[in-house]
Amino acid sequence: MKRILVTGGSGFLGSHLCERLLKEGNEVLCVDNLFTGRKSNIHHLLDNNNFEFLRHDITWPLYVEVDEVYNLACPASPVHYQFDPVQTTKTSVLGAINMLGLAKRLKIRILQASTSEVYGDPEVHPQPESYKGSVSTTGIRACYDEGKRCAETLFFDFHRQHGIEIKVMRIFNTYGPRMHPQDGRVVSNFIVQALKGEDITIYGNGQQTRSFCYVDDNIEGMYRLMNSRPDFTGPVNIGNPVEFTMLELAELIIEITGSSSKLIFLPLPQDDPMQRKPVIDLAKKELDWEPKVDLRTGLISTIAYFDNLLQSDHKV
Template structure:
């Protein structure tokens, strides 16, 4: 289908070029007529009101006047003939504009597009990087960051919770490749680094298919560690703050072993991530695989899945539609929310570091769920009220990262406050709700959060 549209585009552009040449010739003819007829200095004769004007046509103008109109008839004087040619030329130009609009639409549908400006890297420092789950919320932002940095990026995703439209701004770029693949099946590629992000991350998604969640985080992790071992790649595993369970230590440092219910409704995700960390360090000790482990705390931003059931997306969508904001439990539970660009910078810094142990990546600014609901209300506006429902089983009551290790070893700390990140996220969801067709792409411009990358890196 793409080839057919590109062929049509080439044919239409060729037709437009021929038409433009004919119009230029006609214009030169009319212009020369005007110069020759207006040099006498005499007074212009009145235009004959009975002059026949060219009929409007649906398609592009032809090289000759339309049927039934002869602009060079003997009974027309020079001024009437010039007016006839002028009307004909104006209609031809209008037809050309319509044709240009159709060509633009065809070109857009054919996939002809420009890409964000990226840094150029030669063979010495152009790494090949594999991102599993790269079409998901966090993964797609990481892909933006790596592409802008000039690396070759391969996205591996089965689109269980990811969306191709999250990365479509890079489809067709010479540095980008996407493979529809499930990580529980082996994958072979020559890469330098692997960001292993593949896994459903929100409770409704990972509890909908708990066995699949466990297999993705165990078998999938084994496959990625095996690939890293074979090709000598460095592997970063995206773990989670859920490994701490409902913590008895606050805030949670990396040295805390956690308080997890191994048979609860969230165990398929919590325990699978704990096993993934165990596998990573086992491969590191036994086979000397270079591993990095990021324990990711609550993250929000554009491209969040509309139905992921998380606090941020739930509150924003409910507020935008003037629905009741639902709080599960007392609302005194606390969370720490970091903007997605902060997390991505932390992931890149951790990958480039020499630290092997787990590192917390999150925002230490803590809010209760009730406070956060009021922040969303104030940002969105509207008439939404707050409703309290029964608490969710095994829902952590406290969640706040101790990020001293990230600050000391990576020089990293979150920079985007809620007052800046929430409006961006609200605007994204507002556009999502207004979408009425596939052509309304609502792309999130990568340069919104990483405008400094091409400049800083000399791109």
């Protein structure tokens, strides 16, 4: 049995990871400052004797004894990370320094949940790990994009300078149950608007594309990366290479929900990337991983989650 630290553990991805690690027979220390994470995501785990929750902000040092670290802490949606951009950068940079310091002291393996945002608005499509990115250092998304890029730099410098075992995972658009209903992401926005019968807001002309990975596939990739051979550091793309336009996504959600929602078009936000699609050859080769859940199947369970959530809120 390992004792595993998950920062950001009460968030969307973190709570699913905590579940997976507990099922594998580990003790889990879930750390979160609850800025975007929610206790409701981990409520069902609190009675498990192998699960512990600690409210803490990783921009401050953390002194615990663990065997592995998954560093997921950071607001990940534009609405949340632009709310306090300085704190977002601090979480990525100071948080990485503090967690790497912990890993150095304990001589343990640490995984960084990085992001496809390190590629910015890509000039190469689809994006392989070798692509260096096209990122604005001064735009409204830079606090997240550049914060995550700097965190990757820190991970590799700690690896080279101190011999820390690192794993760096670049996460592409992921969706599923426990997404925050007000996170401003396209899947949650469209689903909530469709279920409420509101107009579905599409930014730009709807032809910009994304690839959507279901949360279970993401967590499987993350788990396999952490447990991969010691000399494989990444970075490695984890995402679904099947591409959809925003119009296709909206129409599919309207079809599944049976909604009467209409589509309306608004101006494209600053620095919003037009294309995003991973090359996953490295993940296939090193992790024997590729996504299994198609978009329709994943949306059905995600819509059911949001439908229950909205009904519960209405009853309250």
